[in-house]
Amino acid sequence: MKWLRDPLLAPIVEKVEAGERLSFDEGMRLYHTRDLNALMRLANRTKERLHGDKVFFVHSMRLEFTNICYVGCTFCAFAARKGEERAWDYSPEEVVEQVRRRYLPGITELHMSSGHHPNHKWAYYPEMVRRLRGTFPDLQVKAFTAAEIEHLAKISKMPTLEVLRELQAAGLAAMPGGGAEIFADRVRRQVAKNKVKAEKWLQIHREAHSLGMRTNATMLYGHIETLEERLDHMHRLRGLQDETGGFHAFIPLAFQPLGNTLAQNLGKTEFTTGLDDLRNLAVARVYLDNFPHIKGYWVMIGSELTQVSLDWGVSDIDGTIQEEHIAHAAGATSPMALSQAGMVKMIQQAGRLPVLRDAYYNELEVFPRPNAEAAD
Ligand code: V47
Numbered sequence: 001m002k003w004l005r006d007p008l009l010a011p012i013v014e015k016v017e018a019g020e021r022l023s024f025d026e027g028m029r030l031y032h033t034r035d036l037n038a039l040m041r042l043a044n045r046t047k048e049r050l051h052g053d054k055v056f057f058v059h060s061m062r063l064e065f066t067n068i069c070y071v072g073c074t075f076c077a078f079a080a081r082k083g084e085e086r087a088w089d090y091s092p093e094e095v096v097e098q099v100r101r102r103y104l105p106g107i108t109e110l111h112m113s114s115g116h117h118p119n120h121k122w123a124y125y126p127e128m129v130r131r132l133r134g135t136f137p138d139l140q141v142k143a144f145t146a147a148e149i150e151h152l153a154k155i156s157k158m159p160t161l162e163v164l165r166e167l168q169a170a171g172l173a174a175m176p177g178g179g180a181e182i183f184a185d186r187v188r189r190q191v192a193k194n195k196v197k198a199e200k201w202l203q204i205h206r207e208a209h210s211l212g213m214r215t216n217a218t219m220l221y222g223h224i225e226t227l228e229e230r231l232d233h234m235h236r237l238r239g240l241q242d243e244t245g246g247f248h249a250f251i252p253l254a255f256q257p258l259g260n261t262l263a264q265n266l267g268k269t270e271f272t273t274g275l276d277d278l279r280n281l282a283v284a285r286v287y288l289d290n291f292p293h294i295k296g297y298w299v300m301i302g303s304e305l306t307q308v309s310l311d312w313g314v315s316d317i318d319g320t321i322q323e324e325h326i327a328h329a330a331g332a333t334s335p336m337a338l339s340q341a342g343m344v345k346m347i348q349q350a351g352r353l354p355v356l357r358d359a360y361y362n363e364l365e366v367f368p369r370p371n372a373e374a375a376d
Pocket of ligand 1: 075076077113145175176177178179180181216217218220251253254255256257260297300318326327330
């Protein structure tokens with residue numbers, strides 16, 4: 001192992017080769033190592049064992065049906081109060097119209113997450129899903145974070161399991177991974193004190209999995225959390241995945257530092273560094289041995305770094321998206337959308353095999369292997 005410069009990683013290399021699970025201490029060693037080349041190799045080895053050269057993406061549309069929210073998370077620049085000029089709030093009919101306006105042939109996944117609106121009645125939500133499924137039968141609706149599900153349980157006065165059951169009956173295909181932030185209480189109290197608690201977030205995903213619904217998990221990093229708190233977050237997710245096997249992907253979300261009170265209070269104007277983004281993805285790939293995919297989210301880390309991340313454990317790069325407001329409200333400089341051809345090219349240029357998937361991770365099309373001779 002000529003390439004290994006950090007002797008502390010030697011036992012980890014052996015474990016990864018043997019397909020064995022890392023302990024918490026070993027996970028921390030990965031976070032602290034300065035041997036980034038070794039970290040990259042470990043993550044890539046793990047990724048290639050699972051997926052070979054394949055990298056997955058989806059032809060998708062994002063829609064935030066309202067930005068009105070009463071929760072007040074300090075990292076958020078997206079939320080507006082009712083009556084504010086920049087507030088929007090679509091009825092179920094308007095949601096269908098918005099989708100019709102942006103619809104492109106071949107889109108499979110509609111990803112919706114939005115604010116916790118103070119006035120919508122429970123019926124608004126299943127009706128929206130039913131209308132969407134009725135109008136666009138090929139669209140797979142991935143919507144409502146665990147935080148939103150808890151909000152719906154409050155307004156419907158139903159248990160969260162029942163809320164999930166009714167949304168599933170209305171046609172909900174899967175749940176996105178938002179609202180997880182950082183599970184550790186110390187951080188949660190400062191960044192999302194009115195939002196779903198960590199245990200409840202996990203419980204809602206456990207319930208969704210018990211109904212056969214697959215979900216994702218995110219982690220918002222690059223603000224006030226420590227590296228231990230990041231790994232603790234992953235550790236809790238790994239535990240739940242052992243129980244249920246219901247997670248598709250883990251998605252680190254790089255903190256976007258503009259226009260929110262958390263960044264202002266911290267005096268923070270810098271984005272996360274490229275190396276921290278890559279390190280975080282790689283640690284996740286090795287530590288979350290039971291997660292099928294680690295997603296590199298180009299909206300928050302940029303498409304250039306997302307392309308590089310394909311050597312750092314990433315096997316999924318989300319989708320074409322069309323329009324996104326949560327990250328862009330907080331300063332994201334990425335474009336609003338990527339084309340399908342652009343995503344294929346981005347993966348091929350990295351020497352990988354692009355696989356178009358749907359929201360259930362069915363493989364719809366495998367694109368040709370990149371031409372090694374081509375300059376671009
Ligand atoms: O829950 C809010 C985060 C999430 C900021 O499941 C911020 O496939 C960074 O969950 N900087 C919503 N992040 C987005 C989300 C997501 C994204 C992509 C894919 C999937 C998936 C899910 O965005 C929120 C919150 O954690 N967020 N503000 C910010 N300033």
